[in-house]
Amino acid sequence: MAEDPRESMQIHSHGKPPSARRALVLATVGFAVTFWAWALLSPLGATLREELSLTSFQQSLLVAVPVIVGSLGRIPVGALTDRLGARRMFPTVALLTVLPVLYLGHFADSLAGYLVGGFFLGLGGTTFAIGVPFVNSWYPPERRGLALGIFGAGMGGTAISAFSTVQLAAAFGPNFPFDLVAIVLVVFAAIAFLLLRDRPDRPVPSGSMLTRLAAALRTPVALQLSFLYAVAFGGFVAFSVYLPSYLSTAYGLERGDAALRTAGFVVLAVAMRPVGGWLCDRYPPIPVLTCTYGAVTLLAALAAFELPLAPVGTVAFLGLAAALGVGTGAVFALVARLVEPSRVGAVTGLVGAAGGLGGFFPPLVMGVIYGIFGDYSIGYVLLALTAAAAGALTATVVRRQAARWRGAS
Structure with a gap:
């Protein structure tokens, strides 16, 4: 019809x-x-x-x-x-x-x-x-x-x-x-x-699936956006999976209490994803993403100190949930702007795969770090450094790609 x-x-x-x-x-x-x-x-x-x-x-x-x-x-x-x-x-x-x-x-x-x-x-x-x-x-x-x-x-x-x-x-x-x-x-x-x-x-699009996937990989921003999404969505997935164990081990919370706090983290991150997209409709996506990764950097560094949950630790974790949620929405607002329509599906597949895999490795890293050092703080320092790298990439390389795209269109 x-x-x-x-x-x-x-x-x-x-x-x-x-x-x-x-x-x-x-x-x-x-x-x-x-x-x-x-x-x-x-x-x-x-x-x-x-x-x-x-x-x-x-x-x-x-x-x-x-x-x-x-x-x-x-x-x-x-x-x-x-x-x-x-x-x-x-x-x-x-x-x-x-x-x-x-x-x-x-x-x-x-x-x-x-x-x-x-x-x-x-x-x-x-x-x-x-x-x-x-x-x-x-x-x-x-x-x-x-x-x-x-x-x-x-x-x-x-x-x-x-x-x-x-x-x-x-x-x-x-x-x-x-x-x-x-x-x-x-x-x-x-x-x-x-x-x-x-x-x-x-x-x-025309051509075979392999041809189109190869073309998506050659799209200048595909790998950059994949890294940005791996940090934002991967961070969300990692926290949703590992936060109950972390809260139980580091703060001695009961399983039920840790699960409820994790649920609050997840709900806030999910709710903030549309906010990230809305912000990129109102303002340029590059500054939105740069500020988002800056917030993740600061809050992850704060979480590394394992300060008391009431109130500083709770503020750090809920702030991370909000920032990561905004970041996931903002990255795909950028995909929609920087990728031609016939390739959005193929590039989305690459970026989405990177996000899912980005959530797979941090829990393993945190587990190894705790097993060796008996301390989670190094893991949060690594998250802060990774988020800082994502912010720097957004403010430099991705910004230049966006400027070229605007000039070409």
Whole structure:
């Protein structure tokens, strides 16, 4: 069914026609639902460790496999979205994710079985690379920052999993969370197939997927934006995964208290992502990002002192949540401005993969540092230095790339 051309014209004059709003809502819901599925194993890590008699390394591997696959899978999925469109890709990926969800809920009963299921569960983490080019195509440049920030808040699907998986399993049985997520995925796939529409005039790239991925890698800002997103989103993921253990070990908090404080961190970071996009609609993205990484640098240095939680430590962690959330939204506002539309999906795949992988390594580094020195402060110093490097890169190299892009356009 073709879109009304008058409606297509309204996109650029008013920014939010009915189809654009519908596209944003459906993409955000789809992102949240598939991320909910993607994060199902993480809350069950401790339970599975006891049931399967796993070592700490095996438990970490079990939780990490979906993260790695979901992150790397964004690269081909983003390139396919450029070619096939979100109307095909969103329902397809949602339905394919149902299979590992049901397998994990009903058939996996060993470490090998959970690793295989977790590998394919990684599909749920690839939808970020579908939604960004889709939302990007429906909104004009001056409104893309907020729109992409709202879409990015769908990463709160991981919080849904964190809040509900263990509780649902305890209340209704271990299979129930998986069955519920499978049903939700099927319902979303049906709704997306019926209601989702790609922009009729969206640019469709030519050439093979490998050719387009190679072209994305040659895009001047792709690797730079990948590093910036690895610091911002990777920092968010790392804190959401490791903060409960850190608070329990460093401050002696009970598990429940540490989990609730971590949930507050996650919710604040998710809420600030649209704010980062909105700020980049109002002000140039380069100064927004530079200030954001400067804030992360200062707050990480403050956290390194392990000051009392009330109030300084809490301020440091909540400040980090806000800054990292703003940073994730601002980076993709910059992607929308510096990458030509036909390559947004492929570049999003690369940048999104870097963000996911960026969250994988910091917990390992923190664990090694604590194991050697019995102290977390060096890890926070490394975060501060990395954020400072990201700020310097933004203020110099990326600023020059943005200036060249404005001159060329």
